Amino acid sequence: ESIVAPVVGTDDRAYEAALRPRTLEEVVGQDRVREQLALVLDAATARGSVPDHVLLSGPPGLGKTTLAMIIANQLSAPLRITSGPAIQHAGDLAAILSGVMEGDVVFIDEIHRMSRPAEELLYMAMEDFRVDVIVGKGPGATAIPLEIPPFTVVGATTRAGLLPSPLRDRFGFTAQLDYYEPQHLQQIVTRSAGLLALDLTVDGAAEIAGRSRGTPRIANRLLRRVRDYAEVRTGGVLDLAAARTALELYEVDDLGLDRLDLAVLRALCASFGGGPVGVSTLAVAVGEERETVEEIAEPYLVRLGFLARTPRGRVATPAAWRHLGLTPPAGAEV
Numbered sequence: 291e292s293i294v295a296p297v298v299g300t301d302d303r304a305y306e307a308a309l310r311p312r313t314l315e316e317v318v319g320q321d322r323v324r325e326q327l328a329l330v331l332d333a334a335t336a337r338g339s340v341p342d343h344v345l346l347s348g349p350p351g352l353g354k355t356t357l358a359m360i361i362a363n364q365l366s367a368p369l370r371i372t373s374g375p376a377i378q379h380a381g382d383l384a385a386i387l388s389g390v391m392e393g394d395v396v397f398i399d400e401i402h403r404m405s406r407p408a409e410e411l412l413y414m415a416m417e418d419f420r421v422d423v424i425v426g427k428g429p430g431a432t433a434i435p436l437e438i439p440p441f442t443v444v445g446a447t448t449r450a451g452l453l454p455s456p457l458r459d460r461f462g463f464t465a466q467l468d469y470y471e472p473q474h475l476q477q478i479v480t481r482s483a484g485l486l487a488l489d490l491t492v493d494g495a496a497e498i499a500g501r502s503r504g505t506p507r508i509a510n511r512l513l514r515r516v517r518d519y520a521e522v523r524t525g526g527v528l529d530l531a532a533a534r535t536a537l538e539l540y541e542v543d544d545l546g547l548d549r550l551d552l553a554v555l556r557a558l559c560a561s562f563g564g565g566p567v568g569v570s571t572l573a574v575a576v577g578e579e580r581e582t583v584e585e586i587a588e589p590y591l592v593r594l595g596f597l598a599r600t601p602r603g604r605v606a607t608p609a610a611w612r613h614l615g616l617t618p619p620a621g622a623e624v
């Protein structure tokens with residue numbers, strides 16, 4: 291598991307739970323989403339009704355699960371947690387929904403990965419607060435309609451566009467989470483350090499923030515590595531020097547690139563003259579699976595403007611050459 295991977299790792303869970311904001315006020319950044327969501331919740335509370343279904347979209351690690359928990363918390367409602375991959379049969383979902391009580395919040399992570407029949411059952415439940423429970427099999431099967439009390443679905447997806455529009459349309463409120471600005475990441479690690487009673491300096495926090503790829507999950511994870519280093523090497527002081535040394539030790543560079551990212555860039559520039567080169571060839575050159583290069587390394591390199599995906603293959607931009615300390619070849623413009 292890479293230290294800069296955006297998805298939750300096995301040893302992240304307990305640590306993340308301890309750092310999770312519990313109210314909207316504690317959430318750092320995402321001001322617009324926070325305000326809109328506050329309005330949705332306050333309006334529902336004032337009306338004494340259940341809030342609209344909420345769809346949260348955005349890359350992993352930006353706070354979707356956190357917001358779902360806050361929604362339930364603010365409504366003083368229990369949160370039932372499930373995920374698209376866990377709902378392969380419509381019956382799996384029917385079982386969950388038939389146990390729902392009025393005002394419950396049902397969080398469905400990776401909602402775009404549900405099976406089609408489950409999706410259909412879900413949007414009926416979201417619209418009419420009713421599910422058809424199928425009893426029996428084959429020609430003798432009958433659908434028994436079951437009323438369910440009003441409840442709120444909070445769906446999370448990496449891209450809202452991955453959802454079929456009938457399902458997407460059932461969400462009264464959709465929030466798009468964006469990558470965080472460095473100053474917000476700095477606030478997040480500072481807050482985390484406070485919760486963990488760590489001695490983190492302002493420039494230490496800024497250094498961690500700058501290497502976190504716009505992602506709170508990564509910021510908190512880097513903080514943990516710096517803490518390890520500081521506990522053993524600096525008597526517990528997490529300052530700029532400690533942050534730099536620790537993160538260099540873990541091979542996370544000043545832009546948050548790790549060994550794989552740099553290997554891809556180096557192969558692209560040094561071995562293939564900056565491209566264009568096919569992604570499979572590039573993967574072989576760095577000794578990785580094509581999927582790993584495509585799904586783990588490339589998105590952030592593209593986001594930084596270091597790599598372009600063109601019809602003829604991957605191309606390094608002048609910025610990529612410069613980041614490696616190399617001179618871009620004449621005419622290397624994308």
Ligand code: ADP
Pocket residue numbers: 305306307309310311316317318319320349350351352353354355356357478506507510
């Ligand atoms: P997602 O569900 O989008 O993958 P999570 O909600 O699990 O992301 O967030 C990952 C970690 O980052 C959690 O520990 C959470 O506390 C922290 N985090 C995410 N967003 C924020 C935020 N806006 N402010 C403070 N901490 C955050």
